[in-house]
Amino acid sequence: MNATHSDPTVQPVPASVVETVDAADVTLSNPKRAVIALGANLGNRLETLQGAVDALEDTPGVRVKAVSPVYETEPWGVEPGSQPSYLNAVVVVKTTLPPSSLLERAHAVEEAFHRVREERWGSRTIDVDIVAYADVVSDDPVLTLPHPRAHQRAFVLAPWHDVEPEALITGRGAVADLLTAVGRDGVEARPDLELRLPE
Ligand SMILES: Nc1ncnc2c1ncn2[C@@H]1O[C@H](COP(=O)(O)OP(=O)(O)OP(=O)(O)O)[C@@H](O)[C@H]1O
Numbered sequence: 001m002n003a004t005h006s007d008p009t010v011q012p013v014p015a016s017v018v019e020t021v022d023a024a025d026v027t028l029s030n031p032k033r034a035v036i037a038l039g040a041n042l043g044n045r046l047e048t049l050q051g052a053v054d055a056l057e058d059t060p061g062v063r064v065k066a067v068s069p070v071y072e073t074e075p076w077g078v079e080p081g082s083q084p085s086y087l088n089a090v091v092v093v094k095t096t097l098p099p100s101s102l103l104e105r106a107h108a109v110e111e112a113f114h115r116v117r118e119e120r121w122g123s124r125t126i127d128v129d130i131v132a133y134a135d136v137v138s139d140d141p142v143l144t145l146p147h148p149r150a151h152q153r154a155f156v157l158a159p160w161h162d163v164e165p166e167a168l169i170t171g172r173g174a175v176a177d178l179l180t181a182v183g184r185d186g187v188e189a190r191p192d193l194e195l196r197l198p199e
């Protein structure tokens, strides 16, 4: 006999609650991989990048798995010579946060480093972009996944390729092939600068 039908103290659980709990459980027991791009072209760029890596690691539900080498890169998308050069790096995390919470955290990290939003692609102390979250595809302008311009940016592809040579961008192809296609002009490794993987 089915106990839930015979025991009058057991109330049926609404399907919506079952769905919500199941979805949460899947995330908690099954952390997702996300790739985050960091860029800085104002202030102490290396210190700020390290601060962002540490702040991500200090986030409940986020564990930093890999930190790429650091690259010095020419500003992309703006008039040559109009901005200082960037330091860029890529971080791979495992997270139990849903994509929207990871984006909120990315924005909080930007705010912690006093990023000021002025013109598009303007100089910044820190930029924290979500490049990919598992194989989620979203065209929501608040959070587009994979990042809509990552596949065109050697400053994302080169450090990402260093830490995940086999990586794919859903819908775009292999990072290795995309990097070959865009080339490495304006993107120089800085082996003298190193980011620490938090302990
Ligand atoms: N994958 C994503 N990662 C981060 N922000 C995103 C993403 N998709 C959409 N956005 C939205 O883009 C908005 C602008 O982001 P931001 O100011 O960092 O742009 P940007 O760094 O100047 O340019 P770009 O988007 O080309 O890197 C954010 O408020 C955010 O909601």
Ligand SMILES: Nc1nc2c(c(=O)[nH]1)N=C(CO)CN2
Residues within 6 Å of the ligand: 038, 039, 040, 073, 074, 075, 076, 077, 086, 088, 121, 127, 155
């Ligand atoms: N080299 C470089 N250029 C950029 C960068 C960046 O991180 N590195 N970020 C931008 C907006 O996200 C625009 N241009």
